[in-house]
Amino acid sequence: MSNKLIIQNLECVREDKIIFKRLSCDVESNQTMLIRGKNGSGKTSLLRTIAGYISKYNGSILFNDNDLQVNTELLSDFRFVGQKNSLKENLTVQQNIELWQLIYHTKNNVSEILDLLDIKMLLNKDIDSLSDGQKKLISLFRLLISKAKVWLLDEPLVFLDTNKIKLLENIILQHNQSEGITLYSSNNDIDLKYDLLINMDDYAVL
Amino acid sequence: MQFYNLISRDLKLAFYSNTNFLFAASFLILILILIPFVFGTNISEFSILFTGFIWISIALSILLTLDRVFTSDYEDGNLDTIILTQQPLELIVCCKFISHWIANCIPIIMVIPIAGLLFEVNMQDILNIIINVFAGSPGMVFIGAAISALTLGSKRADIYKTIIIIPLYIPFIIFGANQESGLVLLGLSLIAFIFSLFTSTYSLRLYAE
Numbered sequence: 001m002s003n004k005l006i007i008q009n010l011e012c013v014r015e016d017k018i019i020f021k022r023l024s025c026d027v028e029s030n031q032t033m034l035i036r037g038k039n040g041s042g043k044t045s046l047l048r049t050i051a052g053y054i055s056k057y058n059g060s061i062l063f064n065d066n067d068l069q070v071n072t073e074l075l076s077d078f079r080f081v082g083q084k085n086s087l088k089e090n091l092t093v094q095q096n097i098e099l100w101q102l103i104y105h106t107k108n109n110v111s112e113i114l115d116l117l118d119i120k121m122l123l124n125k126d127i128d129s130l131s132d133g134q135k136k137l138i139s140l141f142r143l144l145i146s147k148a149k150v151w152l153l154d155e156p157l158v159f160l161d162t163n164k165i166k167l168l169e170n171i172i173l174q175h176n177q178s179e180g181i182t183l184y185s186s187n188n189d190i191d192l193k194y195d196l197l198i199n200m201d202d203y204a205v206l
Numbered sequence: 207m208q209f210y211n212l213i214s215r216d217l218k219l220a221f222y223s224n225t226n227f228l229f230a231a232s233f234l235i236l237i238l239i240l241i242p243f244v245f246g247t248n249i250s251e252f253s254i255l256f257t258g259f260i261w262i263s264i265a266l267s268i269l270l271t272l273d274r275v276f277t278s279d280y281e282d283g284n285l286d287t288i289i290l291t292q293q294p295l296e297l298i299v300c301c302k303f304i305s306h307w308i309a310n311c312i313p314i315i316m317v318i319p320i321a322g323l324l325f326e327v328n329m330q331d332i333l334n335i336i337i338n339v340f341a342g343s344p345g346m347v348f349i350g351a352a353i354s355a356l357t358l359g360s361k362r363a364d365i366y367k368t369i370i371i372i373p374l375y376i377p378f379i380i381f382g383a384n385q386e387s388g389l390v391l392l393g394l395s396l397i398a399f400i401f402s403l404f405t406s407t408y409s410l411r412l413y414a415e
Contacts, residue, residue, distance in 0.1 A: 051290060055411075076292040084283025088219065095222045102215035103288055105208055142287065 002029040003064055003149050005050075005181055010059035012045050019045045020203040023059070027183065027196060030176045034192070035185040037200025043185035044083070046200065047152045050183070051080040063150070077149040081156060085139035089128040093119065093138055096127065097145075106146040113144045116171070133159040140168065143175070151175060153184035162190070169193060208293050209301060216305030219274075226274070230267040231313035237263040238321050252325045257335055260321075261382045264314055264343055265375050268350050269368055275306050275351040276406075280358050280413070289410065299355075299406040303348055303399075311343040337388045342378045345395030349374050352402035355409045 004026065011021040019042040027033045035043050048054050050061055052068060052075045061068045068074060087096050097110060114120045117137055127135065136159045143151055151172070157165055169192045172182045184192065220226035238259060245255065279285040288298060315336055322332040353371050357363035377394055381387040 053286065053289070073292050075290060078290060080286060080290055082283055082286060084281075084286070086283040086287050088223070088278075088282060088284075091219075091222050095218075099215050099219055099284075100287070102211045102218065103284075103291060105211050105291070 002179055003181055004028050004062075005150060005183075006060075006062040006065075007050070008060045008062070010046075010049065010057060010061065012042060012049050012054065012057050014045065014054070018205045020200060021205055023198070023203045025196065025198055027181050029179040029181060031195040032172060032176060032182045032184070032193065033196040033198060034194040035183060035198050035200060036187070037185075037204065039187075041200035041204040043200055044154050047080065047082075047154050047183065047185060050150075051075065051078055051152050053080075078152060079143050079148040079150070080152045080154070081139060081142060082154045083158075085135045086142065087127045087135055087139060090126065092124050092126055093130075094123045096138070097141065100142055100145055104142075104146045108146065110141075110145070113141060116144070117141060117167070131159075133161060133164065136160055137164060140171075144171070149180060151180065151182045151184075153182065155186060156184055157186050157188045157190065157192070165190060165192065208291075209297060212288070212293070212298065212301035213305045213308075216301065217309060220305070220309040223274075226271075226309055227313055229271065230310045231317040233267045233270070234260070234263045234314050234317055235321060237266070238325070253327045253331065256322065256325045256327050257331075257383055257385075260318060260335060260339065261379045264311070264339065265346065265372070265379065267314065268310060268343075268346050269371060271306075271310055272350045272354045272367065272371075273364075274309075275302050276355050276358055276410075285410075285413075295407045295410050296403060299351075299403055299410065302406075303344075303351055303402070306351060307344050307347045311339070311347065314343070315339055331385070334385045334388075338382050338385075338391055341388045341395060342382050342391035343395075345391070345398035346375055346378050348395070348398045348402035352405040352409075355406040358409060358413045 006026040008024050010023040012019045023046070025033070035046060037043050045054065049057050052072060055069070063074050066074055088099070101107065114123070117140065119134070119138060122130065122134060122138070130138070136156070140156065156168060160168065172192060176182060241252070241255060241259060276285065279288065289295070318336055318339065319332055322335070350371055353367055357367050378391065381390045381394065
Protein backbone atom coordinates (compact mmCIF):
# COMPACT_ATOMS: atom_id res chain seq x y z
CA MET A 1 0.00 0.00 0.00
CA SER A 2 1.42 3.36 -0.89
CA ASN A 3 1.55 6.13 1.64
CA LYS A 4 1.03 9.82 1.24
CA LEU A 5 1.79 12.71 3.53
CA ILE A 6 0.11 15.99 2.66
CA ILE A 7 0.76 19.26 4.45
CA GLN A 8 -1.71 22.04 3.72
CA ASN A 9 -1.25 25.65 4.65
CA LEU A 10 0.59 24.82 7.84
CA GLU A 11 1.18 27.58 10.35
CA CYS A 12 3.17 26.88 13.47
CA VAL A 13 2.85 29.08 16.55
CA ARG A 14 5.09 28.67 19.57
CA GLU A 15 4.76 30.90 22.59
CA ASP A 16 2.55 33.36 20.68
CA LYS A 17 5.16 33.77 17.99
CA ILE A 18 4.55 32.54 14.46
CA ILE A 19 7.51 30.39 13.41
CA PHE A 20 6.44 29.74 9.82
CA LYS A 21 3.27 30.03 7.80
CA ARG A 22 1.57 29.02 4.54
CA LEU A 23 3.65 25.89 4.22
CA SER A 24 2.21 23.30 1.84
CA CYS A 25 3.77 20.22 0.32
CA ASP A 26 3.04 16.59 -0.37
CA VAL A 27 5.35 13.64 -0.10
CA GLU A 28 4.53 10.19 -1.42
CA SER A 29 5.95 6.74 -0.92
CA ASN A 30 9.46 6.27 -2.17
CA GLN A 31 10.30 9.94 -1.82
CA THR A 32 12.75 11.81 0.32
CA MET A 33 12.19 15.41 1.24
CA LEU A 34 15.01 17.65 2.31
CA ILE A 35 14.19 20.53 4.62
CA ARG A 36 16.68 23.33 4.32
CA GLY A 37 16.88 26.64 6.06
CA LYS A 38 18.88 28.97 8.22
CA ASN A 39 19.31 28.38 11.94
CA GLY A 40 16.07 29.19 13.70
CA SER A 41 14.00 29.08 10.54
CA GLY A 42 11.79 26.32 11.94
CA LYS A 43 13.21 23.08 10.54
CA THR A 44 12.98 21.30 13.87
CA SER A 45 9.59 22.87 14.60
CA LEU A 46 8.25 21.55 11.31
CA LEU A 47 9.48 18.02 12.00
CA ARG A 48 8.21 18.11 15.59
CA THR A 49 4.83 19.37 14.38
CA ILE A 50 4.54 16.50 11.92
CA ALA A 51 5.56 14.04 14.65
CA GLY A 52 2.72 15.35 16.80
CA TYR A 53 4.82 16.81 19.62
CA ILE A 54 3.50 20.26 18.85
CA SER A 55 -0.21 19.76 18.73
CA LYS A 56 -1.33 23.36 18.37
CA TYR A 57 -1.06 24.39 14.74
CA ASN A 58 -3.22 25.84 12.01
CA GLY A 59 -3.67 24.14 8.67
CA SER A 60 -3.68 20.40 8.30
CA ILE A 61 -1.33 17.47 8.05
CA LEU A 62 -2.90 14.50 6.29
CA PHE A 63 -1.45 11.01 6.27
CA ASN A 64 -3.20 8.72 3.79
CA ASP A 65 -6.11 11.21 3.82
CA ASN A 66 -6.50 11.07 7.60
CA ASP A 67 -5.98 14.20 9.64
CA LEU A 68 -3.15 13.59 12.08
CA GLN A 69 -4.61 16.01 14.58
CA VAL A 70 -7.64 13.75 14.95
CA ASN A 71 -6.22 10.29 14.25
CA THR A 72 -3.18 10.49 16.48
CA GLU A 73 -2.85 6.72 16.58
CA LEU A 74 -1.42 6.90 13.04
CA LEU A 75 1.64 8.60 14.50
CA SER A 76 2.81 5.27 15.88
CA ASP A 77 3.95 4.56 12.31
CA PHE A 78 6.27 7.55 12.49
CA ARG A 79 9.85 7.52 13.74
CA PHE A 80 11.42 10.73 14.91
CA VAL A 81 15.18 10.88 15.35
CA GLY A 82 15.99 14.23 16.83
CA GLN A 83 19.14 15.97 17.86
CA LYS A 84 18.98 14.26 21.21
CA ASN A 85 20.26 10.73 20.83
CA SER A 86 17.92 8.98 23.28
CA LEU A 87 20.91 7.21 24.76
CA LYS A 88 21.55 6.57 28.45
CA GLU A 89 25.13 7.73 28.94
CA ASN A 90 26.04 5.35 31.75
CA LEU A 91 24.75 2.23 30.02
CA THR A 92 26.33 0.10 27.32
CA VAL A 93 25.13 0.03 23.73
CA GLN A 94 23.64 -3.42 24.25
CA GLN A 95 21.67 -2.25 27.28
CA ASN A 96 20.38 0.80 25.44
CA ILE A 97 19.18 -1.41 22.63
CA GLU A 98 17.36 -3.67 25.09
CA LEU A 99 15.56 -0.65 26.54
CA TRP A 100 14.50 0.48 23.05
CA GLN A 101 13.20 -2.97 22.27
CA LEU A 102 10.93 -2.73 25.27
CA ILE A 103 9.74 0.73 24.26
CA TYR A 104 9.00 -0.36 20.70
CA HIS A 105 7.51 -3.58 21.91
CA THR A 106 9.58 -5.77 19.64
CA LYS A 107 11.75 -8.82 20.14
CA ASN A 108 13.33 -8.93 16.70
CA ASN A 109 16.79 -10.25 16.28
CA VAL A 110 19.03 -7.23 16.16
CA SER A 111 22.22 -8.79 14.78
CA GLU A 112 21.22 -7.94 11.19
CA ILE A 113 20.81 -4.27 12.07
CA LEU A 114 24.07 -4.29 13.98
CA ASP A 115 25.85 -5.64 10.91
CA LEU A 116 24.16 -3.12 8.67
CA LEU A 117 25.22 -0.17 10.83
CA ASP A 118 28.56 -1.81 11.51
CA ILE A 119 28.42 -1.23 15.26
CA LYS A 120 28.82 -4.80 16.47
CA MET A 121 32.22 -4.11 18.03
CA LEU A 122 30.74 -1.27 20.10
CA LEU A 123 28.11 -3.47 21.72
CA ASN A 124 29.70 -3.72 25.14
CA LYS A 125 31.08 -0.21 25.33
CA ASP A 126 29.63 2.47 27.55
CA ILE A 127 27.89 5.25 25.67
CA ASP A 128 29.94 8.00 27.30
CA SER A 129 33.14 6.45 25.95
CA LEU A 130 31.92 6.79 22.35
CA SER A 131 32.43 9.67 19.96
CA ASP A 132 29.55 11.91 18.90
CA GLY A 133 29.50 10.31 15.47
CA GLN A 134 29.20 6.84 16.95
CA LYS A 135 26.40 7.98 19.24
CA LYS A 136 24.55 9.44 16.26
CA LEU A 137 24.97 6.18 14.39
CA ILE A 138 23.62 4.18 17.31
CA SER A 139 20.67 6.53 17.68
CA LEU A 140 19.78 5.70 14.05
CA PHE A 141 19.31 2.15 15.28
CA ARG A 142 15.84 3.18 16.42
CA LEU A 143 14.75 3.62 12.81
CA LEU A 144 15.44 0.02 11.97
CA ILE A 145 14.32 -1.66 15.17
CA SER A 146 10.75 -2.02 13.93
CA LYS A 147 8.96 -1.24 10.71
CA ALA A 148 7.77 2.35 10.35
CA LYS A 149 6.21 4.20 7.44
CA VAL A 150 7.51 7.72 7.90
CA TRP A 151 10.96 8.70 9.08
CA LEU A 152 11.53 12.19 10.40
CA LEU A 153 15.21 12.91 10.79
CA ASP A 154 16.35 16.11 12.40
CA GLU A 155 19.90 16.96 11.29
CA PRO A 156 20.91 13.32 10.86
CA LEU A 157 24.15 14.15 9.09
CA VAL A 158 25.77 16.08 11.90
CA PHE A 159 28.87 14.28 13.20
CA LEU A 160 28.68 11.52 10.56
CA ASP A 161 31.68 10.93 8.28
CA THR A 162 31.30 10.50 4.51
CA ASN A 163 31.18 6.69 4.70
CA LYS A 164 28.44 6.79 7.28
CA ILE A 165 26.50 9.37 5.27
CA LYS A 166 26.67 7.00 2.30
CA LEU A 167 25.44 4.22 4.56
CA LEU A 168 22.55 6.33 5.80
CA GLU A 169 21.66 7.18 2.21
CA ASN A 170 21.42 3.48 1.37
CA ILE A 171 19.34 2.77 4.45
CA ILE A 172 16.93 5.57 3.54
CA LEU A 173 16.76 4.31 -0.05
CA GLN A 174 15.86 0.84 1.16
CA HIS A 175 13.23 2.25 3.50
CA ASN A 176 11.70 4.31 0.71
CA GLN A 177 11.57 1.35 -1.62
CA SER A 178 9.33 -0.49 0.82
CA GLU A 179 6.73 2.28 0.50
CA GLY A 180 8.43 4.49 3.05
CA ILE A 181 8.63 8.25 3.30
CA THR A 182 11.63 10.13 4.62
CA LEU A 183 11.84 13.74 5.69
CA TYR A 184 15.12 15.11 6.88
CA SER A 185 16.55 18.47 7.73
CA SER A 186 20.09 19.45 7.00
CA ASN A 187 22.36 22.39 6.61
CA ASN A 188 25.39 20.53 5.33
CA ASP A 189 27.00 20.97 1.94
CA ILE A 190 26.88 17.24 1.44
CA ASP A 191 23.35 16.00 0.97
CA LEU A 192 21.67 12.69 0.73
CA LYS A 193 19.77 12.02 -2.47
CA TYR A 194 16.44 13.81 -2.30
CA ASP A 195 13.35 14.12 -4.47
CA LEU A 196 11.77 17.20 -2.98
CA LEU A 197 13.23 20.27 -1.42
CA ILE A 198 11.58 22.68 0.91
CA ASN A 199 13.34 25.84 1.94
CA MET A 200 12.13 27.07 5.31
CA ASP A 201 13.45 30.56 4.62
CA ASP A 202 10.51 31.06 2.22
CA TYR A 203 7.98 30.38 4.98
CA ALA A 204 9.71 31.59 8.10
CA VAL A 205 8.39 34.65 9.87
CA LEU A 206 11.30 36.47 11.38
CA MET B 207 1.25 -5.90 27.31
CA GLN B 208 2.62 -2.45 26.63
CA PHE B 209 2.05 -1.66 30.28
CA TYR B 210 4.24 -4.58 31.27
CA ASN B 211 6.88 -3.59 28.72
CA LEU B 212 7.16 -0.01 29.93
CA ILE B 213 7.43 -1.05 33.56
CA SER B 214 10.07 -3.64 32.79
CA ARG B 215 11.90 -1.04 30.71
CA ASP B 216 12.09 1.32 33.68
CA LEU B 217 13.05 -1.43 36.09
CA LYS B 218 15.70 -2.67 33.70
CA LEU B 219 17.02 0.87 33.46
CA ALA B 220 17.13 1.08 37.25
CA PHE B 221 18.86 -2.27 37.45
CA TYR B 222 21.45 -1.39 34.80
CA SER B 223 22.29 1.96 36.36
CA ASN B 224 23.46 -0.26 39.17
CA THR B 225 23.30 2.28 41.98
CA ASN B 226 19.54 2.57 41.79
CA PHE B 227 18.14 -0.30 43.83
CA LEU B 228 20.86 -0.06 46.42
CA PHE B 229 20.69 3.70 46.69
CA ALA B 230 17.47 4.15 48.65
CA ALA B 231 18.16 1.38 51.13
CA SER B 232 21.75 2.40 51.80
CA PHE B 233 20.65 6.00 52.15
CA LEU B 234 18.23 4.98 54.90
CA ILE B 235 20.88 3.00 56.74
CA LEU B 236 23.42 5.81 56.48
CA ILE B 237 20.99 8.33 57.95
CA LEU B 238 20.22 5.93 60.79
CA ILE B 239 23.93 5.51 61.46
CA LEU B 240 24.18 9.24 62.08
CA ILE B 241 21.55 9.22 64.83
CA PRO B 242 23.72 7.78 67.65
CA PHE B 243 26.35 10.40 66.94
CA VAL B 244 23.80 13.15 67.40
CA PHE B 245 21.84 11.81 70.35
CA GLY B 246 24.37 9.64 72.13
CA THR B 247 23.77 5.99 72.90
CA ASN B 248 20.85 6.22 75.31
CA ILE B 249 18.96 3.25 73.86
CA SER B 250 15.49 4.05 75.21
CA GLU B 251 15.24 7.15 73.03
CA PHE B 252 16.19 5.38 69.82
CA SER B 253 12.97 3.52 69.30
CA ILE B 254 10.98 6.75 69.60
CA LEU B 255 13.17 8.49 67.06
CA PHE B 256 13.20 5.54 64.73
CA THR B 257 9.80 6.13 63.05
CA GLY B 258 10.59 9.77 62.45
CA PHE B 259 13.91 9.08 60.87
CA ILE B 260 12.45 6.38 58.63
CA TRP B 261 9.96 8.89 57.23
CA ILE B 262 12.52 11.65 56.82
CA SER B 263 14.91 9.38 54.99
CA ILE B 264 12.11 8.12 52.75
CA ALA B 265 11.20 11.71 51.89
CA LEU B 266 14.82 12.59 51.17
CA SER B 267 15.59 9.50 49.14
CA ILE B 268 12.50 10.08 46.99
CA LEU B 269 13.55 13.70 46.46
CA LEU B 270 17.07 12.71 45.49
CA THR B 271 15.97 10.18 42.89
CA LEU B 272 13.17 12.21 41.32
CA ASP B 273 15.33 13.00 38.31
CA ARG B 274 14.98 9.43 37.19
CA VAL B 275 11.22 9.54 36.78
CA PHE B 276 10.85 11.99 33.91
CA THR B 277 13.79 14.39 33.82
CA SER B 278 16.54 12.05 32.67
CA ASP B 279 14.32 10.58 29.96
CA TYR B 280 13.39 14.09 28.90
CA GLU B 281 16.97 15.27 28.72
CA ASP B 282 18.33 12.45 26.61
CA GLY B 283 15.29 12.33 24.30
CA ASN B 284 13.88 8.98 25.41
CA LEU B 285 10.67 10.66 26.51
CA ASP B 286 10.11 11.79 22.91
CA THR B 287 10.61 8.24 21.79
CA ILE B 288 8.19 6.84 24.35
CA ILE B 289 5.50 9.44 23.64
CA LEU B 290 5.68 8.85 19.87
CA THR B 291 4.67 5.21 20.35
CA GLN B 292 1.22 6.77 20.94
CA GLN B 293 0.44 4.86 24.08
CA PRO B 294 -2.04 6.82 26.19
CA LEU B 295 -0.09 9.30 28.30
CA GLU B 296 -1.99 8.11 31.39
CA LEU B 297 -0.55 4.65 30.84
CA ILE B 298 2.98 6.00 30.42
CA VAL B 299 2.65 8.06 33.60
CA CYS B 300 1.24 5.12 35.58
CA CYS B 301 4.14 2.93 34.48
CA LYS B 302 6.61 5.58 35.58
CA PHE B 303 4.92 5.90 38.99
CA ILE B 304 4.81 2.19 39.66
CA SER B 305 8.32 1.41 38.47
CA HIS B 306 9.78 4.28 40.45
CA TRP B 307 8.00 3.12 43.58
CA ILE B 308 9.24 -0.44 43.09
CA ALA B 309 12.82 0.67 42.47
CA ASN B 310 12.88 3.09 45.40
CA CYS B 311 10.51 2.17 48.16
CA ILE B 312 10.52 -1.64 48.08
CA PRO B 313 14.24 -1.73 49.02
CA ILE B 314 13.52 0.67 51.88
CA ILE B 315 10.67 -1.47 53.14
CA MET B 316 12.92 -4.52 53.04
CA VAL B 317 15.60 -2.81 55.09
CA ILE B 318 13.25 -1.47 57.82
CA PRO B 319 13.05 -4.76 59.83
CA ILE B 320 16.84 -5.07 59.97
CA ALA B 321 17.33 -1.44 60.87
CA GLY B 322 14.55 -1.74 63.46
CA LEU B 323 16.27 -4.65 65.17
CA LEU B 324 19.48 -2.64 65.40
CA PHE B 325 17.52 0.05 67.21
CA GLU B 326 15.79 -2.46 69.48
CA VAL B 327 12.34 -1.57 68.22
CA ASN B 328 9.88 -4.35 69.04
CA MET B 329 8.38 -6.49 66.28
CA GLN B 330 4.85 -5.10 66.58
CA ASP B 331 6.12 -1.54 66.07
CA ILE B 332 8.25 -2.61 63.13
CA LEU B 333 5.22 -4.25 61.55
CA ASN B 334 3.18 -1.08 62.05
CA ILE B 335 5.89 1.04 60.51
CA ILE B 336 6.11 -1.27 57.51
CA ILE B 337 2.35 -1.13 56.99
CA ASN B 338 2.44 2.66 57.21
CA VAL B 339 5.34 2.97 54.80
CA PHE B 340 3.66 0.54 52.44
CA ALA B 341 0.51 2.65 52.43
CA GLY B 342 2.10 6.09 52.43
CA SER B 343 5.20 5.92 50.28
CA PRO B 344 3.33 5.46 46.96
CA GLY B 345 1.59 8.79 47.53
CA MET B 346 4.91 10.50 48.20
CA VAL B 347 6.37 9.06 45.00
CA PHE B 348 3.32 10.17 43.00
CA ILE B 349 3.49 13.74 44.30
CA GLY B 350 7.21 13.97 43.67
CA ALA B 351 6.84 12.59 40.17
CA ALA B 352 3.99 14.97 39.36
CA ILE B 353 5.94 18.03 40.47
CA SER B 354 8.99 16.94 38.52
CA ALA B 355 6.77 16.45 35.46
CA LEU B 356 5.47 19.99 35.93
CA THR B 357 8.97 21.41 36.02
CA LEU B 358 10.18 19.47 32.96
CA GLY B 359 12.30 21.55 30.68
CA SER B 360 12.98 24.33 33.10
CA LYS B 361 16.62 24.68 33.93
CA ARG B 362 17.87 24.36 37.51
CA ALA B 363 14.48 23.29 38.76
CA ASP B 364 15.99 21.07 41.45
CA ILE B 365 15.92 23.62 44.23
CA TYR B 366 12.41 24.96 43.85
CA LYS B 367 11.18 21.45 43.11
CA THR B 368 12.28 20.52 46.63
CA ILE B 369 10.67 23.63 48.08
CA ILE B 370 7.36 22.75 46.44
CA ILE B 371 7.43 19.08 47.34
CA ILE B 372 8.45 19.06 51.01
CA PRO B 373 5.31 20.89 52.29
CA LEU B 374 3.17 18.42 50.34
CA TYR B 375 4.83 15.60 52.27
CA ILE B 376 3.77 16.99 55.64
CA PRO B 377 0.42 15.12 55.82
CA PHE B 378 2.15 11.84 55.02
CA ILE B 379 4.72 12.38 57.74
CA ILE B 380 2.14 13.47 60.32
CA PHE B 381 0.08 10.35 59.81
CA GLY B 382 3.14 8.21 59.23
CA ALA B 383 4.47 9.00 62.70
CA ASN B 384 1.18 7.81 64.17
CA GLN B 385 1.22 4.04 64.61
CA GLU B 386 -2.25 3.03 63.51
CA SER B 387 -3.05 5.26 60.58
CA GLY B 388 -2.31 2.92 57.69
CA LEU B 389 -5.77 3.44 56.24
CA VAL B 390 -5.49 7.23 56.33
CA LEU B 391 -2.15 6.98 54.55
CA LEU B 392 -3.67 4.69 51.96
CA GLY B 393 -6.41 7.26 51.42
CA LEU B 394 -3.84 10.04 51.07
CA SER B 395 -1.95 7.93 48.54
CA LEU B 396 -5.08 7.38 46.49
CA ILE B 397 -5.88 11.09 46.49
CA ALA B 398 -2.28 11.84 45.53
CA PHE B 399 -2.52 9.27 42.75
CA ILE B 400 -5.53 10.94 41.14
CA PHE B 401 -4.09 14.44 41.30
CA SER B 402 -0.62 13.35 40.21
CA LEU B 403 -1.93 11.32 37.31
CA PHE B 404 -3.89 14.30 36.07
CA THR B 405 -1.06 16.81 36.52
CA SER B 406 1.64 14.60 35.04
CA THR B 407 -0.42 13.71 32.00
CA TYR B 408 -1.29 17.33 31.46
CA SER B 409 2.31 18.49 31.73
CA LEU B 410 3.57 15.77 29.39
CA ARG B 411 0.98 16.96 26.89
CA LEU B 412 2.28 20.50 27.23
CA TYR B 413 5.98 19.98 27.47
CA ALA B 414 6.75 19.94 23.76
CA GLU B 415 5.35 23.40 23.24
